[in-house]
Amino acid sequence: MIHPLAASGLVRRYSLPRQGLLGRRDVLSAVRGVSLLLEEDKVLGIVGESGSGKSTLARMLVGLEKPDEGEVALFGTPISGLSEADMRPLRRHVQMIFQDPFSSLDPRMRIGESVAEPLDIAEPRLSAAARHARIAAMLGRVGFDESVMTRFPHQFSGGQRQRIAIARALITHPKLIVADEPVSALDVSIQAQILNLLLDLKAEFGLSMVLISHDLAVIRYMSDRVAVMREGVLVEENETEALFAAPREDYTRRLIAASAFSNEIGAV
Amino acid sequence: MLAVEDLKIRIGNIDLLRGLSFTLGRGETLALVGESGSGKSLTALAIMGLLPPAMQVHGAIRLDGRDLLALDEPAYCALRGRKIAMVFQEPMTALNPVMNVGAQIAEVLIQHGLLDRQAALAEAARLLDRVGIADAATRLGSFPHELSGGQRQRVIIAMAIACQPTLLIADEPTSALDATVQVEIIELLAQIRAESGMGMLFITHDLGVVNRIADRVLVLYGGMAMEEGDAQDVIAAPRHPYTHGLIAAIPRGNARTRPLNPIPGQVPGAGRFPPGCAFFSRCPRATDLCRNVLPPLSEDGHRAWCHHVGRKWA
Numbered sequence: 048m049i050h051p052l053a054a055s056g057l058v059r060r061y062s063l064p065r066q067g068l069l070g071r072r073d074v075l076s077a078v079r080g081v082s083l084l085l086e087e088d089k090v091l092g093i094v095g096e097s098g099s100g101k102s103t104l105a106r107m108l109v110g111l112e113k114p115d116e117g118e119v120a121l122f123g124t125p126i127s128g129l130s131e132a133d134m135r136p137l138r139r140h141v142q143m144i145f146q147d148p149f150s151s152l153d154p155r156m157r158i159g160e161s162v163a164e165p166l167d168i169a170e171p172r173l174s175a176a177a178r179h180a181r182i183a184a185m186l187g188r189v190g191f192d193e194s195v196m197t198r199f200p201h202q203f204s205g206g207q208r209q210r211i212a213i214a215r216a217l218i219t220h221p222k223l224i225v226a227d228e229p230v231s232a233l234d235v236s237i238q239a240q241i242l243n244l245l246l247d248l249k250a251e252f253g254l255s256m257v258l259i260s261h262d263l264a265v266i267r268y269m270s271d272r273v274a275v276m277r278e279g280v281l282v283e284e285n286e287t288e289a290l291f292a293a294p295r296e297d298y299t300r301r302l303i304a305a306s307a308f309s310n311e312i313g314a315v
Numbered sequence: 316m317l318a319v320e321d322l323k324i325r326i327g328n329i330d331l332l333r334g335l336s337f338t339l340g341r342g343e344t345l346a347l348v349g350e351s352g353s354g355k356s357l358t359a360l361a362i363m364g365l366l367p368p369a370m371q372v373h374g375a376i377r378l379d380g381r382d383l384l385a386l387d388e389p390a391y392c393a394l395r396g397r398k399i400a401m402v403f404q405e406p407m408t409a410l411n412p413v414m415n416v417g418a419q420i421a422e423v424l425i426q427h428g429l430l431d432r433q434a435a436l437a438e439a440a441r442l443l444d445r446v447g448i449a450d451a452a453t454r455l456g457s458f459p460h461e462l463s464g465g466q467r468q469r470v471i472i473a474m475a476i477a478c479q480p481t482l483l484i485a486d487e488p489t490s491a492l493d494a495t496v497q498v499e500i501i502e503l504l505a506q507i508r509a510e511s512g513m514g515m516l517f518i519t520h521d522l523g524v525v526n527r528i529a530d531r532v533l534v535l536y537g538g539m540a541m542e543e544g545d546a547q548d549v550i551a552a553p554r555h556p557y558t559h560g561l562i563a564a565i566p567r568g569n570a571r572t573r574p575l576n577p578i579p580g581q582v583p584g585a586g587r588f589p590p591g592c593a594f595f596s597r598c599p600r601a602t603d604l605c606r607n608v609l610p611p612l613s614e615d616g617h618r619a620w621c622h623h624v625g626r627k628w629a
Contacts, residue, residue, distance in 0.1 A: 097464070235564050236577060
């Protein structure tokens with residue numbers, strides 16, 4: 048069986064600024080040997096606190112950053128040796144959704160063009176009519192009518208912008224999405240809308256997804272499997288409900304206790 | 316101790332806060348809960364006297380009987396940090412990056428003429444110890460960038476309680492922190508409130524935090540009060556459809572077994588609210604009455620402002 052995403056032994060080090068002119072350069076290991084496997088049609092949640100290396104990991108998984116060691120394979124193809132040209136056909140099947148919908152859309156680009164950009168790269172020979180239809184259909188799917196195509200990002204709220212960013216990510220009909228804190232910048236009532244939208248689209252498009260968040264409640268809601276990341280390594284991984292029912296690591300237990308904050312609020 | 320009466324904040328002809336009233340007693344914690352645009356942070360700034368001059372403020376804010384809105388700036392300066400202190404969301408921007416933390420805490424005490432420099436530094440060390448910073452005497456010389464986010468927030472809390480204020484306003488004090496650190500800071504604030512007897516106005520978007528720290532809660536939406544009462548009561552049995560929707564939007568479990576019902580739509584922009592209930596455009600029970608007429612107060616265990624509170628939210 049071909050996995051949409053497989054990573055083995057990923058390591059990423061950053062060298063810190065020199066301590067003084069002739070000083071030594073310290074090295075920070077952001078990710079220190081991470082292996083993971085994403086099965087088709089599943090959501091793998093990666094939870095970690097700030098500084099755990101989860102965003103660095105996300106960028107390596109989609110090829111935005113090269114690991115110092117280890118290998119990422121997308122749909123069975125290792126990406127480390129690929130040229131930019133060989134990478135391109137893979138890239139349309141892999142998209143990323145970021146935390147901040149304010150900085151992930153170009154403020155000077157009309158919504159229609161922002162959403163179309165990945166499509167123009169993936170399918171440059173699309174006719175104008177077909178292109179327009181694809182954009183309109185995708186925007187419709189995230190809850191907008193065609194008229195938004197000529198508007199600019201600043202005319203939308205945070206939640207609306209995140210829906211536009213999702214339309215942009217899905218316009219090429221990717222098979223794999225890596226979402227890094229997709230709802231952290233949003234109000235509670237909007238968060239739930241976006242989470243449900245992501246799950247609906249996942250079912251509709253047959254997506255596999257890696258979801259990265261600091262929020263354990265969000266991870267639990269969305270994921271089939273959960274991996275807990277701390278200081279650059281995965282300390283525990285399991286099926287979602289098994290992990291919550293019987294966490295093995297002390298750190299996982301502490302995270303669960305801290306997020307029990309919201310669990311204390313009974314069902315309404 | 317604190318009484319806010321019919322507080323209205325406008326900019327130009329746009330209403331940002333549409334008549335808010337609440338009280339806060341000594342030793343009590345009141346949580347102001349709301350999403351962006353609800354007016355919760357504006358309320359805090361109004362109490363601190365820190366609203367931009369372009370905003371017009373009406374109503375009254377009384378602290379121990381004194382109307383703060385009538386104060387001039389020098390009188391307010393004597394009050395800020397002394398009687399009313401504030402803890403902000405982002406500890407890095409609230410601290411001076413080029414001054415060590417000991418001097419920053421001592422400065423508050425010196426400015427208000429409570430202690431001389433030497434005594435103030437000794438008091439700063441005691442305060443750092445009180446907020447749970449290990450090896451406090453040495454840490455006086457640390458700069459903000461040498462501390463973690465949680466430690467910086469502890470320093471901010473030490474500064475805030477330095478003059479033993481009667482009112483502490485905490486505006487999203489834990490929202491920028493990791494979950495495990497969040498718990499520690501909440502516990503610290505609860506302890507300090509209990510031993511000092513100050514009143515605490517706790518501003519947050521997170522009902523989970525409310526449940527842990529607040530005695531009472533006031534839920535805001537679009538610059539209006541939706542519901543108010545005992546925190547446990549309101550969260551266990553919300554009477555207002557907005558509060559109900561907020562609670563229902565918090566994930567608890569997995570989507571396959573416990574799917575969420577989000578509040579539909581989005582918060583209208585400032586100035587786009589109807590003359591009646593601010594929640595009108597997103598409310599599952601909204602009628603024409605709600606759009607046009609301000610909802611009356613209904614009191615039954617706790618207070619809710621809604622035309623349809625009597626109905627069950629299934």
